[in-house]
Structures are given as C-alpha cells and as structure tokens.
Amino acid sequence: MIERARATQGDEAKRDPVRLDEKLHAIAYRRLPHVLAVLCALIVFPLIWMGGLVTTHAAGMAVPDWPNTYGYNLLLYPYYDWFFGPWDLFVEHGHRLLGALAGFVAILLVVASYWQDQRRWFRRLTVLALLLIIVQGLLGGARVLLDQRTLALVHGSVGPLFFALISAIAIMSSRWWHSMGGYFSIETASLECQRTVSKPYLPTIFTRLSLTLLIASYLQLLIGANMRHVLESAEPNWYYTLVLSHVWMATLVLILAILIFFVSRNRGFGDCGVRWLAGSLAGLVVAQICLGVSTWIVKFGVPALFNMPEQAEQFLIVERTFVQTTIITAHVAVGSLILAMSTCLSVRCLRVFWPILMLMPWEKARSKNLFTKSTLSHEPQST
C-alpha cells in the first residue's frame, strides 16, 4: 500500500520524501487493533442477544447485587450453580459475564491502539468505546441496585450504540480502510475514486441514504426499547403512539434499505466494496420486519389488519414458549445488527467516496467535467 501511495504521490514524494514516509507509516495497517475490535464486536452481538433474553424472561432482577453475584465476585461465582441453576440466574449472570468479557477486550483494544496505531483520532475513538462500555456496565448495575425499569430502557438503548461504535472501529482498523488511504491530494483521490464510479451523483445519494438509514434505524431502536420497557403504569395512549411510530419508522427503514440496495446495484456505481453490505442490509431489514410481525403475533395474536378472521380466532398464544421467546429476542438482536451494519455502511461510504463528497457541494457542475472520459487518468493532471 505504501508503495502504491508513493507511486501516486509523485510530486509530493519528491518535495518532502521524509515527511511523506512518516505519514504513510502512521496510517499503515496493524493487525492487533483490528483483531481485537472484531473480537469485541463478535462478543457484543451475543451479549445483546443475551440482554434481550434477560428482558424477555424478566430476569433483570434475578441477581439482586452488583457487581457481585450473590456475594461472589462476578468471575468467581460457582460455575455449577450458574450453569445448572435457575434459568433466570443463568441468563442474567451469563449476560454479566459476557459484558465483562466485552469490557476486557475493549481495554485491550485501547492498549493495542495506543501501542500500534499512530492515528490520534482512532486512539481517542477506542477510548470513547471503552468509556461507553463502562457507562453501559454502570447503567446495568444501577438498573439492578435501584430496581428501575426506566434504567433498563436506557441500558437497552446504549448497548446497540456501543455495538455500532465497535463495528465502526473494526472497519476503521481494517486492512481495507488502510488500503483506501495513501492519497494526500484531492485530485489523486478523486481519480482513484472515479475508476469505479462513472456517475458522480450516485455516491452522494448513496452516502446520504446510508446516513439517514443509520439515524432512522437507531430512532427505530429507541422506539422499540420504549415499547419493550414500557412501564405497567403507562397510559395506553403512550403505547399506542409508540406502536404507530414503530410501524411508520419500520416503513421508512425498509424504503431506505431498498433504495440503498438498488442504488448499489446501479451500473454506474461500480464495485466500491459496499454492494454486499447494502444487499445484506436490505435482506436483514426484510427479515427484521418479518420478525416484528411475528413478535406481534406470538405476543398479541393475529392482527385484524391481516383480515384472516378464522385463523385469528383459532390462534392461541402460549406464553414463554421457546418459539415465542426466540422470536421476540431475535427481533431485538437483529435491530442492533441493522444499526451496526448501517454504521459500517456509512463509515465505508465516507471512506470510499470522500473525494466525491467533498467536491460535489462546491463544484457540482465542474465536478461533472472531472468525471468525463477525457479526464480519466490514473495520474493527476499536470499543469
């Protein structure tokens, strides 16, 4: 990558070769931070699933103390009692153990980033992630010690945020991220970018769509968390509003995901390394909507909207079956996965299309000339 960057930075390399080498070295790929970030993300997804199970089974208060578990240090609680004890204890203590593991990996990530990665902002980002997971742990502890369901709502809303952040960090520490760097002037970067994109307006649309999807999916998640942790004393109108908002927001997320999918499939878009992500995201959103409908059915019965009176009348809900709890929890976990994937998509978009995104607002008309056939070249235009 350094060689390629050097080759494309002919003029700058001649002007100040030492400085350029320093810069290139600073942004070189390091394996350890990336491995730790990916590992942390891989731990956080089952952690969120486990947290969803805790709420589904109302097991949040299965262990009344914190950070200890029934007087034992979290890590020293007898594994036999945990594994073969009551289900609620198994889920809650398991959630805590996974959380501790994720926190431990987040600490290692900070150490690794300060040790190996020279990017200041990246180091700060890993520290931010560590602080976020600490706050998340404290929120979980406060939820238990104060026995407040509203804190469970906050805890449930911050968890996916950490998942999204650690996923972004995993992308930013990847080999791909570094391979996209090495351009120290806009013109070389633009030219590199135009190799794949023949229609300059597509990346702008695509990036805006993916950023909108990111915001919409988190808002949707917040609404869902409010529905899930609604207080028993809440007014029916509040829940009614939440349900309608959830349905409308789901429609918006679906439309955005479909648009992103079709834009990424446009011929003029080329293969920018985001197609598979856009495709997966669209599939996941469709699956999530199916899970959402299933969640409603296994919890409240067949909605009248379906106009299936006979099936609706014959349907009997059985509380706490494996199928019911799995569907509900999967709906929660996949919601977080959509948030994390849309974050990855947005981060990748910003990384791939930054030259175009920069050019478009200022020189929209002129930039079209930049992407005309006549200007296509692998080397910057010389004056």
Next chain:
Amino acid sequence: MKRLVGMVHTETSWKENCRPNRIFRVLCNIRLSPTVLLVAVFGLLSVGCTPAPEFRFNEVELEIRRKKLLDKDEQFDDQYRADISRFLSELFGSPDEPRFPELDDEGNPQGLLSTERLQLAAGPVRSDRTGTKFGLYREHCAQCHGISGDGRGPTSAFLNPYPRDFRLGRFKFKSTTGRTPPTEEDLRRILVEGIPGTAMPSFKLLGEEQLDALVDYVKYLSMRGQVERGMIYQIDDVFADDVRLIDWPTEAANTTSPDSVSAVNSTNRENDDELEDQLNYYMDEVYYPYFVNWIEAETSISEVPAPPETLWSDDELRLAGKALYLGKANCVQCHGATGIGDGQTTNFDLWTTNWLETPGVKAVDVRTHQDFIRAGAFPARTMKPRNLRLGVFRGGNRPADIYRRIANGIDGTPMPAASTLEPDEVWALVAYVLRLKDDPLSSNHRLSTVGEKR
C-alpha cells in the same frame, strides 16, 4: 481541472474541509472530564428513577356518580375520592405491599386468599437464588390488565376484545351462575388454557405455585375493585348530603391498622369512636357482602348433567338442537341463521353499558362519551356474537363448557342464560353447536328444511 484543483484543493484545505476528518477532529477534541461523566451518569439515573406504581382510582365510576348526583341537583365533592382512596389503601395496601383485611377475631383470612401467594404475585419482578419468582402479576398480566386490574394496561388500546377489567368482579367464563364470582378453578383454567382468538395467552408453562399466586392476586384486585365501586355507590346511596364519606382524623393518618379498624389510636376518643363506627359500617355494608360472595362461589358451581351418549352421532338430537336454535332458544337473533354470528350486533358488554347508561349519554352519540373517555373508559365497541362454525369457543371446547355457556349464559355479555330450557334441550343445542363446524354452509338450507319437516 487545473482551476478546480487550484481553487480549493490544496493539501491543507481539503484536509480541513473533509467531512470524515471533521468528525474525527471533533472526537479528538472531546475532553471527557470526570465531572462531565458524573453529571451524565447522575442525569441518566435521575431520569431513570420512577416512583413505585400505585393503584389507579376508578375515575369512570366516580364520573358516573358525579353525573347522577348533578342530574339530581345534588352536590359532589372531590373529597370523596380522597376518603375512598384512603379507605382502600388502609384495607388493601399498595401494589408493592398488598394487604387483605381479616375479618374474624383470630385474624384468619378464612381461606379466601393466601398472604404468601399475594406476596409472590405482587410487587416488582424479581427472583431469588432458588429461582422463586416474585412480581408475577407485573411480569405476566399488568401490561394488558393494568396495575389496578382495570384493564387499562399500556397495551390495552390495541387489543380486541379489551383486556378484562377485574374491578367489576364479573367474569365471562365460569362454572357458577349469574353474578356469582368465578371459582378458583375457573380462573386457573383460563390461565392454563388461555382464550383463543384473543391476546389472553395460555400460561400452561408456569408452575402450580405461580398459577395459584396469580389466581389469588386476580381475586384480590377484583375484590379491591368491587369495594372501591361499593364505596363510590355510597356517595349517592348513603351520604349524599354529607361532604365527607369518612371523617379521617389527620393525626391518625398512619396509625390505623390494616387488620382491624379497632386499632385506631388517637387522643381524641370521641372522634375515634365515630371513625370506628363509620369504618365498621362500611366494612359491613360494602366489604363483607363481596367477601361472602367470593367465599360462597366455591360452593355455587352449577351442575352439568351427564351428556347423552349419542351427542356426536345422533342426527335427531342435532336437528332438535337446530329447531331450538331457530325457535325456542332464539339463538338465531344474535348468532344468525347460519351460526356465523351475523345477527344482532348492536349490543355492548357490561363493562361498557356500565357507563353508557348514565343519564345524558347516548350510545350513538360519541360526543356524549367524552367525559368517560377522559376518565379512563375505552371507546365503546359493540359485541360481535360468536361465529359458531369456527369450532373454537373462547370459554372452552368441551361439551360441558358449551353446556354451561348455554345454560348459565355469559356473565357481562348479552348472551342470556337459557332458563326456560330443560337439560335435554340444552344438550340438543350443544350437539347442534358442536357439530356446526362440520356442517357446510351450503347444506344449511337443506338441514333447515329437514328440521321443519320433522
């Protein structure tokens, strides 16, 4: 191209303006001081702290009384609400600490409710190291039925039918007759079997102990609601001219024992005696009758005679049932000639007619409902008679269940008790209803003709 690069894109300028870089630069400049963190954490905690839930007052019933009093040009004072609330909290405690008044001198609850079971079902959800779970009502029921058992849980507005309001003490599917409360077994059976076609699930995966606790808590909420309504009735029945229902002395606010009204401890003996008299009066007039009703329900189970052996096979029995259906029993009026429930559909259930029959309120004029909607009533929905051809019955599919629904009626609904029918006739109707699902609609006319010929 040259102009483009020259205008804006020196190395410094594009770095300055690059959007990703801007974001990262902001991140770099964040100063996460401990103070900011502490403020954030405490801010979240303060937002997250909500008070313990309390029983919601039956504002709909109070609105009914208010309208009736004002209709008679009598006064209505909001102090009634405070008096009744206090009376109820003394008797029944709070959602976190439920109590149950013991009536006899020995302090025995006479077997109606178990304090241990109430403790298991009440309060916030938690469990101990052995896996014993507490707060069962809030875990499984309160989302729909509400903390007070008023059927106004957060999810209730979406559900059809609306979740049951326990406070009237009336239940649809039971083995007792008329207005008699259900037995423990009735409530338990609904919990275990659920109600198909509604949001009421089957809790068959819960343990026996948990089911018992939920049954007791439903009875507790129901009795509390009945006493609350009974006290609200007292406003116009007994003390219409008095501003207060109970003269609660402020000093004795926290000294009245929940177990016995005679425990009021105050320096003013005269006031104490007066208060004790008032409380005893309400215990006798309001509380005790409901208590006795629930006790007697266990021995008021309606008998179901043995079904005919040919219930499923005898066509004559079925056709006799058909004739009754169309004629003497007049089922056709609501369930329709074909049994698909397309007859009269303008009736309301008891929980709606309770406030819909208040002076000045018209069923067809939604504007006259608004005071009650604001007070907490749900928008009125007409009842849809059962489609008998589905072969699924909400009160149970067993022949004995159908027999009871026909013989006893369905409490709180327009479905009347078939008091004029003999047991044999009821069984004939059961035979007809049970086998309707196998009878194609197209053959209904033929069946009807055969029935008429016979």
